[in-house]
Amino acid sequence: METQRKPNTALFDVFLRLRPNPATDRERFLDVEHLDEQHEAPTRITIKPPANDYRKRSVEKFAFTRVFEEHVGQREVFERTGAVGLIEGVLGAEGREGQDGLLATLGVTGSGKSHTILGSRSQRGITQLTLDALFRHTAPCLVDVDSSLTVLQSLRAADVSEAQLFSAAAFLDAIYTDNYGISRAATPARGATPARGVTPSVETSLYKAIGGSRRHAPRLSTLPTDPPIDDIDINVDKTAEYAIVISMYEVHNDRIFDLLGPSCAAKGLGQQKRRALLFKPTELSPDRKVVAGLKKVVCSDLEEAQLVLDVGLQERRVAGTGSNAASSRSHGFFCIEVKKRLHSTRSGPWTSSALTIVDLAGSERARIAKTAGATLAEAGKINESLMYLGQCMQMQLDHAAANPGSTPNLVPFRQCKLTELLFSNIFTTQQQQQRGVSKLPQKAIMIVAADPLGDFNSTSQILRYSALAKEVTQPRIPSLTSTIPFSTLGRSHSRPATPSALADELDNALAELARVKADLEITQMHLEEETLRRQQAESSWQVAESRLEEVEVEIREEMWSEMEVKLQQEQRRFLAARDADLDAQDSHLDRKLEIMTRGISVFEDDKENVEGGETGDEAVTRKQRGSVVFVRNEEEEMRLADLEAENAALRERVANLEREREVQRSPSKKMRVLKSRKWEGSGMGLDEV
């Protein structure tokens, strides 16, 4: 059994609303679990595949914040989903700014989304109930834009979305009186006289000038008032004054179109001529994306707001399909902006927070919806954007389960306009909020609509990605053969081979394929996230490694220079010792030589003098006059020979030492050099003796 619990730290509270279906010929596949008879609010449902399901799919259980069964009415849904809290959050507590809010419906086509959000001819939807609650409780604090142009201008100046702001009186006048002669005063819904004493002609002309007038359909004469909500209390900041501004747009084929702007239909232009708007940061809103260039209408009461809403809804794409006579072909966004400023500082700045109510188009299967041409292409885009929405919701829920309280990095909300509009500001604001730049939006409300007698495949697919928790009683491993229509395998089987049975099989196979594709894309997202983490880890590893190398080089260099210093010191010590040794030897030698030179007188030319005429006696006499008398006898001859030998040995040694100390010259060396020269050629005559 696979169980996946998702905690309540998700961005959404997810409610399931079941629509009543009077059909008696269909099998019910969805049951609500009533665990306890006294338990007022069921939260779990079980879906069982149809009895003829050849794939033998398992029974699945899903948990939601709350399940609203078929009998639950509009008011209970409004109250129990927490819409009241959302409104109070947008209004802001006393002395504080409001917080943005989002309420959206999701489901397959015909499951009751539009009914929940916009109601019917007799029943109001969440949008009308919200407007009622807002105007009912803020009435004493609302600014009067009809009597003061200054207020309207200050609201225009405070708007960051490059919007064109009009008063509702001017807007409605331009819409309904142009060419058709239906005056505001004559409209039963508005009473016999204009609501305000101020003629909005300038503003009306302004709206007409931008091509705003457009309506063929007469304005609503009666508006539903059920269910009443006058007993519901809403906290309002009594110290503030408010302005309520309405804007509407739709996302059609992944492009954004203003629903309160000029109507192409009225001008005889094709829908494709409509100018798409951009979702972007503006000069006054550089940190936040906004739908730029919308027409916005400042409403003074509920009636005006409902008429404006009706104008927008008439412009919204709706088409009859096999599943729904009035099927929404676009995702509708209804924005109720609450502008607030301190009552005492009337010229002070306006703060703004928005409650966005979204009626998503339903996912549909072409065969059931019997769509073709442009409607089929629209369905393709709708299904694609819902698949991306499913991915985002699933990833966000998974992330919230794994990392409570943190912002997911990789929710793929930029894949289409719908998810970008729904998520980009939530995630941007979360990141800005972590930096203290911005305030967090409120927890959003998602109402999943389902028809328990509707299409099992598409409903189960939506439940799978929107539920807060799911439980599968048996793991279901779709086999290849189970996803391929039997007919293509050429098997003989007991199934009737009627075209409708084959088409059913084909549909099932396609639904399974779509599910597997969605699973695959989610896995790819996870893979990308993991790859990114791995790359980050690898790059930090590389940084650490190169730092390590640098440190190693630094340490090596430091040790090397220390070693060099020590080596030089050792060298110097060694050389000094050697010099001292040599000096000692030199001085010993010098002393020896000195003694020897002092003790010996050399007669160099006795023979020559005798031969030159001096007699031997004269020579002896001359030598006797010298300090030393050199008498050559045998003993002396021997001693002289010894000395000569010793002298030769000493000279050789001196020459060796001289060579060794060639580089380092010291006084003693100089002396040795001089001496060796002296010995070799100074005329001391030892060589010749």
Ligand SMILES: Nc1ncnc2c1ncn2[C@@H]1O[C@H](COP(=O)(O)OP(=O)(O)OP(=O)(O)O)[C@@H](O)[C@H]1O
């Ligand atoms: N809770 C309900 N009570 C009574 N009728 C309902 C309820 N929910 C839906 N319906 C009816 O079911 C039909 C289809 O509902 P709706 O148009 O709201 O579906 P949807 O989900 O908006 O479809 P699509 O996505 O095609 O626009 C409508 O006729 C609507 O009045």
